[in-house]
Amino acid sequence: MKTITFVLFAVLALGADPEFNKDGELVRPKNYREWIFLSSGVGMNYGTGDLPFGNVFVEPSAYRNFTETGRWPDKTIFALELRKPATEGSINKGGKYQTSLIAVEAAVKDTARFPDGWGYFGFNGNAATAKVIGTSGGCNACHSKNAAVEHSFVQFYPTLLEIAKAKGTLNPSYKP
Amino acid sequence: MKTITFVLFAVLALGADPEFNKDGELVRPKNYREWIFLSSGVGMNYGTGDLPFGNVFVEPSAYRNFTETGRWPDKTIFALELRKPATEGSINKGGKYQTSLIAVEAAVKDTARFPDGWGYFGFNGNAATAKVIGTSGGCNACHSKNAAVEHSFVQFYPTLLEIAKAKGTLNPSYKP
Numbered sequence: 106m107k108t109i110t111f112v113l114f115a116v117l118a119l120g121a122d123p124e125f126n127k128d129g130e131l132v133r134p135k136n137y138r139e140w141i142f143l144s145s146g147v148g149m150n151y152g153t154g155d156l157p158f159g160n161v162f163v164e165p166s167a168y169r170n171f172t173e174t175g176r177w178p179d180k181t182i183f184a185l186e187l188r189k190p191a192t193e194g195s196i197n198k199g200g201k202y203q204t205s206l207i208a209v210e211a212a213v214k215d216t217a218r219f220p221d222g223w224g225y226f227g228f229n230g231n232a233a234t235a236k237v238i239g240t241s242g243g244c245n246a247c248h249s250k251n252a253a254v255e256h257s258f259v260q261f262y263p264t265l266l267e268i269a270k271a272k273g274t275l276n277p278s279y280k281p
Numbered sequence: 282m283k284t285i286t287f288v289l290f291a292v293l294a295l296g297a298d299p300e301f302n303k304d305g306e307l308v309r310p311k312n313y314r315e316w317i318f319l320s321s322g323v324g325m326n327y328g329t330g331d332l333p334f335g336n337v338f339v340e341p342s343a344y345r346n347f348t349e350t351g352r353w354p355d356k357t358i359f360a361l362e363l364r365k366p367a368t369e370g371s372i373n374k375g376g377k378y379q380t381s382l383i384a385v386e387a388a389v390k391d392t393a394r395f396p397d398g399w400g401y402f403g404f405n406g407n408a409a410t411a412k413v414i415g416t417s418g419g420c421n422a423c424h425s426k427n428a429a430v431e432h433s434f435v436q437f438y439p440t441l442l443e444i445a446k447a448k449g450t451l452n453p454s455y456k457p
Contacts, residue, residue, distance in 0.1 A: 138440060139344075142318030145336065149376030156376070160321065168315075188439065195436045195457060196427045200325030200332070202437045251372045260371045261378045263364065264314055281371060 121164040123182045123213045130234035131211060131226045134164075137184035141168040143262040147190060147201060157187045158203045161262065171265060175272025177255055181214040211235070212248075212257070221245055223256045253279045297340040299358040299389045306410035307387060307402045310340075313360035317344040319438040323366060323377060333363045334379045337438065347441060351448025353431055357390040387411070388424075388433070397421055399432045429455045 121140070124132040134140075140162040148156035163171075167181035187207040192199065211226040218224065219237070225244035226235040238244050245256075253260040253276060254269045260281065269275050297316070300308040310316075316338040324332035339347075343357035363383040368375065387402040394400065395413070401420035402411040414420050421432075429436040429452060430445045436457065445451050 139317060139341075141315055142336070142338070144379045145321035145334065146373075146376050146378040147323055149373055149378060158321065160318065162318070165315075195429070195434075195455075196423070197322075197325055197437070200322050202322040202325060203320045204439055206439075247372070253371070258371075261373070263380055263382075279371075 121166070121182070122180050123211075123215065125218075126234055128234075129218075130236050131213065131224070133209065133228050133233050133235070134182065134184055134211065137162045137164075137186070137209070140164050140184065143183075143265060146261060149261075156190060157207050158190055158201075160186045160188065160203075162186070172268055175254065175269045175274035177214050177257060179214055179216055183212040183257070185210040185212075212244075214255070221249060221256070223248060250278070251280075252276065297342070297358070298356050299387075299391065301394075302410055304410075305394075306412050307389065307400070309385065309404050309409050309411070310358060310360055310387065313338045313340075313362070313385070316340050316360065319359075319441060322437060325437075332366060333383050334366055334377070336362045336364065336379075338362070348444055351430065351445045351450035353390050353433060355390055355392055359388040359433070361386040361388075388420075390431070397425060397432070399424065426454070427456075428452065 121134070121136070126132060143161040143163055145158055145160045147158050149159055162184045164182045167178055170176070170178045186209055188203040189205050189207055190201040191204045192201055194202070209228045211228070213224045213226070214222055215224065216222045223245065224237040225242070226237060228235045240246070248256040248258070252258050253266065254274055255276070259265045259269050260279065297310070297312070302308060319337040319339055321334055321336045323334045325335055338360045340358045343354055346354045362385055364379040365381050365383055366377040367380045368377055370378070385404045387404070389400045389402070390398055391400065392398045399421065400413040401418070402413060404411045416422070424432040424434070428434050429442065430450055431452070435441045435445050436455070
């Protein structure tokens with residue numbers, strides 16, 4: 106039974122290359138919650154206000170490649186899931202925990218598709234697809250300037266940061 | 282290449298039943314970071330002070346079983362990873378992100394091994410094994426009294442809470 110369950114899980118995990126529709130929009134990744142978790146932060150969003158949690162996941166085969174090389178293979182896809190925080194509930198009286206989904210964002214490495222190799226996407230509400238956020242949105246500029254490895258914020262993913270240091274793949278421009 | 286990488290990943294994910302040594306101590310799970318992430322909180326620890334982040338992972342086949350039934354199969358293992366928070370680093374100036382590992386804890390469902398079906402473990406530092414925390418430690422009392430599903434705090438795992446509601450498996454004693 107465990108083997109059968111695992112095979113089902115494996116099949117689900119396999120078909121996880123980024124998918125684009127005929128208009129070049131990214132199809133919302135359906136099973137990103139079953140990808141590899143990289144880290145979570147709180148209040149790290151671009152604005153101010155409700156200070157959501159952000160959970161970052163990466164597709165498993167890209168993760169495996171990173172553990173071996175310290176670099177991201179072409180077709181890597183990340184998901185950033187934003188969730189509302191709560192402080193009062195059940196036995197929790199002080200800390201913060203996660204509740205309802207606010208938004209899902211994605212980053213894709215596709216050197217043939219994007220001018221600097223990476224594209225960024227935001228799925229509004231339950232949107233099934235998302236257009237790439239153009240360079241005027243600032244995603245590309247900030248990632249290319251500040252990311253620790255390629256255009257990814259590995260400085261906030263503690264287990265991957267150790268790998269990048271060991272493999273010597275930190276960007277020369279990266280400032281801790 | 283992607284398939285080969287995936288198969289390697291699958292083999293790693295497969296051997297994840299809880300393992301006990303001859304003295305009945307739990308062997309530290311090696312690849313829990315590649316299990317299914319359930320949620321993360323901050324400052325939800327039992328004491329006060331540095332308010333760590335806590336990341337909760339569950340072994341993939343147990344997760345798959347839960348998505349189908351709303352219940353945990355025997356031999357389910359959870360890992361709770363505690364990490365230090367940081368607020369100043371790289372481009373982050375206000376939010377909190379995760380840094381070094383503080384501790385790893387585990388919960389195991391094994392109805393033949395534990396009086397109330399569940400055992401709790403804390404791996405001090407880099408300890409390779411951990412003794413079960415006896416009933417005087419309070420883990421069993423608090424989990425059995427306050428958990429939303431069986432003895433697990435599904436109230437803090439938003440995607441699983443929806444499943445438990447849909448499957449009708451919330452504990453009658455659970456208070457949101």
